[in-house]
Amino acid sequence: QVQLAESGGGLVQAGGSLRLSCAASGSIFNTYAMGWFRQAPGKGREFVGTVRWSSTITNTYYAGSVKGRFTISRDNAKNTVYLQMNSLKPEDTAVYYCAAGLPTAGMTMPSDFDYWGQGTQVTVSS
Helix, strand or coil, rough: CCEEECCCCCEEEECCCEEEEEEEEECCCCCCCCEEEEEECCCCCCEEEEECCCCEECCCCCCCCCCCCEEEEEEHHHHHEEEEEEECCCHHEEEEEEEEEECCCCCHHHHCCEEECEEEEEEEEE
């Protein structure tokens, strides 16, 4: 059973930055792809980015709305994956979730992922 816990959310002004953390219950990054999603009030869960690692390659893929502003990285020693968010906009306001799933083609849909954290709120003021 994989357990995930997000942290790092908060209130930030437009143009600011936040770094979200997702702590995993064990060394899962060699087995699972990791994804970040977000959900704004009254909307469905939206894909933000996904990353999968092999012994030699790191593959990342981002939604068009965040590409160039958000970056996913990891710290193996801490079993933690990060979402660095820069140049934040009010439309980035949402609850952000990290997720883990066995790698398959795509990995952009919530149904591609098996394990989820509880979410962390990000609010961007204008």
